[in-house]
Amino acid sequence: MAKVCRQVFALLPDRLRQSVPEMGEDVLAQVEEIRLRAGHPLALTVSDTGRRVNGPAVEPQELELLLHTASKWSVHTVLDQLCSGFMTIEGGHRLGVAGTAVMEGERIRTLSNISSVNIRIARQIKGCARELALHIEGEVGVANTLIVAPPGAGKTTLLRDIIRILSEGGLRVCVADERGELAAMWQGKAQMDLGPNTDVLTGCPKAQAVQIMLRGMNPQVIAVDEITAPEDVRAMELAMGCGVRVLATAHAQNEDDLYRRPIYRTLLETGVFEQVVVLSRRGGQRTVRTRQVRELLC
Amino acid sequence: MLKLFGLLLVAGGCTFWGFRAADELSARVRIVQELAQAVQVMERELSLFRPSLPVLLERMAQGRDKRVSDLLMRCCAEIEKGKNFTEIWEKQVEHLDIDEREKGLVRGLGQVLGQYDDRGQVQAAMGIRQELEACAARRREDNRTKGRMYRMLGVTAGGFLILTLV
Numbered sequence: 001m002a003k004v005c006r007q008v009f010a011l012l013p014d015r016l017r018q019s020v021p022e023m024g025e026d027v028l029a030q031v032e033e034i035r036l037r038a039g040h041p042l043a044l045t046v047s048d049t050g051r052r053v054n055g056p057a058v059e060p061q062e063l064e065l066l067l068h069t070a071s072k073w074s075v076h077t078v079l080d081q082l083c084s085g086f087m088t089i090e091g092g093h094r095l096g097v098a099g100t101a102v103m104e105g106e107r108i109r110t111l112s113n114i115s116s117v118n119i120r121i122a123r124q125i126k127g128c129a130r131e132l133a134l135h136i137e138g139e140v141g142v143a144n145t146l147i148v149a150p151p152g153a154g155k156t157t158l159l160r161d162i163i164r165i166l167s168e169g170g171l172r173v174c175v176a177d178e179r180g181e182l183a184a185m186w187q188g189k190a191q192m193d194l195g196p197n198t199d200v201l202t203g204c205p206k207a208q209a210v211q212i213m214l215r216g217m218n219p220q221v222i223a224v225d226e227i228t229a230p231e232d233v234r235a236m237e238l239a240m241g242c243g244v245r246v247l248a249t250a251h252a253q254n255e256d257d258l259y260r261r262p263i264y265r266t267l268l269e270t271g272v273f274e275q276v277v278v279l280s281r282r283g284g285q286r287t288v289r290t291r292q293v294r295e296l297l298c
Numbered sequence: 299m300l301k302l303f304g305l306l307l308v309a310g311g312c313t314f315w316g317f318r319a320a321d322e323l324s325a326r327v328r329i330v331q332e333l334a335q336a337v338q339v340m341e342r343e344l345s346l347f348r349p350s351l352p353v354l355l356e357r358m359a360q361g362r363d364k365r366v367s368d369l370l371m372r373c374c375a376e377i378e379k380g381k382n383f384t385e386i387w388e389k390q391v392e393h394l395d396i397d398e399r400e401k402g403l404v405r406g407l408g409q410v411l412g413q414y415d416d417r418g419q420v421q422a423a424m425g426i427r428q429e430l431e432a433c434a435a436r437r438r439e440d441n442r443t444k445g446r447m448y449r450m451l452g453v454t455a456g457g458f459l460i461l462t463l464v
Binding site for chain 2: 010068069073077079
């Protein structure tokens with residue numbers, strides 16, 4: 001992990017890179033985020049706690065240079081992502097970006113005057129879903145499962161590992177990776193290990209991606225990250241109707257919070273999902289609970 | 299015998315100079331043409347596939363004259379090392395054997411490539427390619443007239459020196 005962190009530091013403009021203090025391998029391995037805000041020194045998030053580096057203030061031009069370097073001088077390839085506020089870079093890391101949106105009608109055409117960049121260092125924790133995968137892949141096959149957690153609790157990491165385990169077990173898994181978080185594709189190659197039997201369609205709205213993969217890839221399991229729109233719910237129904245098993249994630253604090261949200265209530269009531277896995281993180285400890293959907297609906 | 303050998307050397311040297319000057323002219327035409335073709339590949343690739351800049355440069359280099367493909371591949375390697383593309387491009391273009399106006403056109407690509415959306419890049423590239431093609435046409439015309447003149451000059455100078463020395 002320390003090596004991965006050093007690779008990310010190498011993207012920083014020279015002046016900022018030099019301001020990063022020497023850190024031991026153990027600390028480096030725990031760096032989760034590198035935050036750069038114009039006019040302020042660089043800050044690191046190490047194991048959920050912020051740590052400001054006593055260095056020079058970040059210049060706006062340095063943020064722009066960082067975006068160019070991170071995209072390998074290929075802004076056109078990440079522009080669509082940037083308009084959604086982030087971009088995936090080599091290694092699967094994510095650069096969150098804030099600045100001034102340049103609008104064209106209703107849609108964001110680009111971001112200018114970049115004022116903040118947050119680099120989230122990607123980590124793949126292989127084996128973190130080993131026990132859960134046993135619950136999901138029962139004797140009757142893969143159970144349609146919705147993973148629920150608040151942001152930062154690790155639902156994407158967990159889903160990624162489940163995909164890898166199922167794929168290594170010989171199932172054909174298709175991933176509708178709209179925002180590139182699961183596979184972190186970079187120039188046609190998945191930066192995260194999703195197993196040998198996994199096909200990834202990235203950069204395409206989930207609902208459309210599910211239809212494309214159902215048509216062309218003959219999947220046994222379809223996995224999507226973060227269901228947010230009614231079209232996603234319909235795509236899940238479509239997949240289930242075709243006899244394909246479904247894995248997905250959703251943002252919610254817990255099962256009650258999930259049921260309070262109209263879109264997820266509809267999703268649960270469609271009967272697509274058989275079980276809900278609820279993740280929570282307290283004091284650095286992650287807990288995993290599995291609930292049957294029929295219990296939640298009662 | 300020695301005198302004859304010397305005369306032949308002088309005549310050969312002059313002719314060689316004339317032919318070499320003419321060859322240099324056609325080599326410059328070829329470079330400008332090749333650059334225009336590379337830019338055309340860039341337009342096509344960006345319009346359809348939107349590849350990243352290193353991949354785009356590699357595709358532009360495929361099947362091109364060695365001087366042009368070397369330039370593109372060197373830029374590609376430097377980007378992979380995390381260097382500033384605009385600076386690398388400007389440095390590499392300086393080594394091209396073309397005139398200042400043509401260098402200015404090619405340098406302009408470095409201000410655009412990878413820094414705007416694909417449409418913006420294609421538009422800029424189209425303008426640069428058209429100007430490069432116009433430069434290549436002018437150079438071809440120059441090559442046709444001046445190339446013949448240089449060759450003739452070389453042969454004539456050789457003959458003149460032989461006559462003078464004999």
